[in-house]
Amino acid sequence: MQVPHNPFKASLTGDTRYGCWAGFATGYAGEILATTGFDWLLIDGEHAPNTVPTILAQLQAVAAYPCAPVVRAVSHDPALIKQLLDIGTQTLMIPMVDTAEQAAQLVAATRYPPQGFRGVGGGLTRATRWGEVEDYMTTAHEELCLIVQVESRSGVDNAEAIAATPGVDAVFVGPFDLSTDIGHIGNPNHPEVQTMIRHTLDATHAAGKAAGILAPVEEDAKRYADWGFDFIAVGIDISLLRQAAKETVARYKGDK
Ligand SMILES: O=C(O)C(=O)C[C@H](O)[C@@H](O)CO
Numbered sequence: 158m159q160v161p162h163n164p165f166k167a168s169l170t171g172d173t174r175y176g177c178w179a180g181f182a183t184g185y186a187g188e189i190l191a192t193t194g195f196d197w198l199l200i201d202g203e204h205a206p207n208t209v210p211t212i213l214a215q216l217q218a219v220a221a222y223p224c225a226p227v228v229r230a231v232s233h234d235p236a237l238i239k240q241l242l243d244i245g246t247q248t249l250m251i252p253m254v255d256t257a258e259q260a261a262q263l264v265a266a267t268r269y270p271p272q273g274f275r276g277v278g279g280g281l282t283r284a285t286r287w288g289e290v291e292d293y294m295t296t297a298h299e300e301l302c303l304i305v306q307v308e309s310r311s312g313v314d315n316a317e318a319i320a321a322t323p324g325v326d327a328v329f330v331g332p333f334d335l336s337t338d339i340g341h342i343g344n345p346n347h348p349e350v351q352t353m354i355r356h357t358l359d360a361t362h363a364a365g366k367a368a369g370i371l372a373p374v375e376e377d378a379k380r381y382a383d384w385g386f387d388f389i390a391v392g393i394d395i396s397l398l399r400q401a402a403k404e405t406v407a408r409y410k411g412d413k
Pocket residue numbers: 204306308330331332333334335371
């Protein structure tokens with residue numbers, strides 16, 4: 158058996174890929190989303206109540222569908238990165254990356270020695286399909302996609318160096334944290350934020366890497382697609398449910 162193909166990584170140079178934030182933290186909800194036509198799902202280990210076991214359940218649930226899982230870790234912790242890779246994460250997103258040095262350390266956490274310092278799980282791990290994948294240790298990195306998030310002023314200032322870091326496959330802009338960091342809380346459409354988002358996109362592409370962003374408002378998503386973002390999260394599952402539920406209630410009870 159070969160290391161599983163990573164369709165998300167393979168698609169980064171193609172048409173814009175549309176995804177959805179998955180915050181319900183269950184395999185059941187993840188499987189429902191995976192059947193709806195999204196190209197990818199963001200399994201959020203940062204802000205959703207996820208653990209390694211719940212992320213595993215979502216990876217297993219969506220594996221049967223043409224919807225690529227992207228797993229976001231809560232931090233830069235190399236031990237957590239090791240666990241997420243061992244359960245079979247092949248597209249990993251890391252928040253709050255501000256420097257190329259941080260990016261290089263994150264790459265090293267995903268690589269076995271001598272390129273890095275990832276610990277060896279071997280046949281204990283889903284990633285190796287419990288030992289069935291031949292040459293996993295020498296080929297896993299070929300199907301691994303590392304996405305680093307730029308979502309601060311310093312990250313934007315260092316965007317090209319971050320994106321150019323060998324082993325970084327993509328940069329994902331966090332518009333809500335970025336706007337907060339530079340003093341425009343809750344206003345990612347502020348002109349200063351928009352300028353920084355555009356700069357980060359251009360710097361990422363200048364480094365030959367793919368760029369992603371979260372844009373749950375249609376007008377923003379279409380603007381970012383026009384700008385050339387390669388992958389865009391255009392929905393958040395919890396928000397989608399709340400919106401549909403409130404609209405249903407309003408149909409029978411008005412806007413009480
Ligand atoms: O900063 C951002 O924007 C993101 O990284 C996405 C948020 O963390 C996500 O929780 C949606 O609100």
